[in-house]
Amino acid sequence: MGSSSIFEDDVEIIRNADLFTEEHTPAEILCRDDVMQDYVNALKPVYKGRPPRNAFLYGDTGVGKTAATKYLLQELDADIDSRNDDSPGDERGFTYVRVNCQNLAPADGTASSYQVAIALVNELRDGETVSSTGYAAREVYEMLYDELDDIGGTVLIVLDEVDRVGESDTLLYDLPRARDIGYVENTRIGLIGISNDYTFRSNLSPKVRDTLCETEIKFPAYTAAELEEIIEARAERALHPDTYGKEVLSLCAALAVRNSSGSARRAMDLLKQAAEHAENEGHVPIEPDDVYAAKEELDYGDMVESVADQDQHKQLILLAVARLDADGRTPVRTKAIHAAYRRLAQAAGDDPLSQRGMYNHLTRLDMLGFLHSYQNNEGLRGGQYNTYELSEALTVAQVRDAIAESELPLEDVSLDIDRILRDAGLLES
Ligand SMILES: Nc1ncnc2c1ncn2[C@@H]1O[C@H](COP(=O)(O)OP(=O)(O)OP(=O)(O)O)[C@@H](O)[C@H]1O
Ligand SMILES: [Mg+2]
Known part of the structure; x- marks a missing residue:
């Protein structure tokens, strides 16, 4: 009887994972x-x-x-x-x-x-x-x-x-x-x-x-045919034989051309992630569904990365909107976002910006596609104001993951959202 471990998979597809790393210099430059x-x-x-x-x-x-x-x-x-x-x-x-x-x-x-x-x-x-x-x-x-x-x-x-x-x-x-x-x-x-x-x-x-x-x-972008050739050469050395077919390589190449402007890195990442997905699921060979799952995972991670790349104020604002969203309060007014943001900034040991100062970041986040804004007009009584929510491209979980990555001590900060809204005059007491 061989040894068994919970870390072992029933099938193994990846033969040499080092060949998928950024440090690896390919044995030849193709195409x-x-x-x-x-x-x-x-x-x-x-x-x-x-x-x-x-x-x-x-x-x-x-x-x-x-x-x-x-x-x-x-x-x-x-x-x-x-x-x-x-x-x-x-x-x-x-x-x-x-x-x-x-x-x-x-x-x-x-x-x-x-x-x-x-x-x-x-x-x-x-x-x-x-x-x-x-x-x-x-x-x-x-x-x-x-x-x-x-x-x-x-x-x-x-x-x-x-x-x-x-x-x-x-x-x-x-x-x-x-x-x-x-x-x-x-x-x-x-x-x-x-x-x-x-x-x-x-x-x-x-x-x-x-x-x-x-x-x-x-260096021009690669065509799908070129990408296929490049990842096929990598697959031959990095994956076990008979664990992948041509269909899967073409799909990785096509997705990399369509969504990532002909990036060999993306084609390679798709292949590696699809191989891991198939291993986790316990089947050989890699199937197109593994590639689609890989695409989802990579897209999710990309969005987390781009949030984590924003400056601290913007991350805090996004977290404020995400917290309000998780509580079912979005779309939400600037005032309330500012109140939540201020609380989070203080918890992070940051000097909060004024509402005016925060607003500039808010509109920028809207422009960058992280947030979606609505213009509201309540005539004489309420006047004009904007409300915001996370854009369809961004989930609460992604914002949380990005904050966790940036190591801001905010995971356990509790927000009394009713109180925040009440203080902002947006909730009857
Ligand atoms: N022609 C090629 N033949 C073999 N492998 C390639 C080829 N082109 C790119 N790759 C592989 O694709 C990945 C991305 O390539 P590389 O890191 O050189 O991109 P880059 O142009 O430097 O991108 P960036 O601007 O993001 O730094 C690497 O894993 C690299 O080994
Ligand atoms: Mg580079």
Whole structure:
């Protein structure tokens, strides 16, 4: 008799879950021949020991920008190594670092050039960590350029999600010019910026744009056929044989094109989530219904994420409306939302905004599609006023999950909603 565990499923579909993680670099980049050729051309000077070109990569989320970059830099590194082995006395130094600027930025804000510089120093020093406070900006840049100068050869710096760098000019301007300006003597620096924000490029100052965008590479969205090929290759290695059919792969691809602008990430996530769903249900192979269930789960999570990405005031307002909703009191007037919001803000240790200040956030939440508003007109007696409820896209549970994720201490805060409404003059006492 084998051992049994409550964590065991009767069927196993996923063979190697690591292949579905964000860190995994695919063994090959499929369906990207044109783009990859452009990218290879941009990197050739490094291989040849010539001054590197800067490059700017852009395209929607999930279209392979990061994957292609990691893949090509690994290839370049390996090829330069083997070339060096064959050319004793004529070695070419090559180093690359990649920093994801999104990880350095707060949920609703941007990272500073200073933070990016610290991340680069830590990356270059390989673990020897410089703390993110306590240095003057000038000191940090000095550390960075000293570090870069010590390395020598060519250093390619990849700033992924570069649109998340606020006042990006300092680093984006200085890094490609570091040698000209005299910050470094021994090292040639090439900069690769990656972004899925189309407005980013046009908002750059012309001098920064001209250098960073020396080479521009656009990653178009994938077609359904391309996505199918990409996830089929992943499935072959990540899933057990005979656990999925072509129909399921096509469905994942089609949904990713229809609802997620041709994102390979979404197609991949659908497949993985559908595989887990089938495992939990105890059946093989994966069925279309597992994919639809996966879609529901991912959509639910996306909405939770986008609430959690809002600033604290907006989250508190949404929670106030959700609490009122759970109590059957929506659509509800601004006054009442403000009273509930104020109570929640105090519980979170926050200074509540005035009703006027809160109103700005409220209308923004309406615009963003989290809330739905109604205009009411009660003529001379009641005047005009707005009422709000959660939009059809958002449930009370999603708001609760988002708040739990943001770790605001609000789960157990009780609201006496009758009292709130009475105090706001919206309920007869
Ligand atoms: N052509 C491809 N061949 C194989 N796998 C791919 C390909 N394109 C994308 N992928 C996979 O799809 C997922 C998303 O790709 P990637 O992270 O590169 O997207 P991205 O363009 O960087 O998106 P974002 O702008 O959100 O960062 C990854 O798991 C990646 O391995
Ligand atoms: Mg990316």
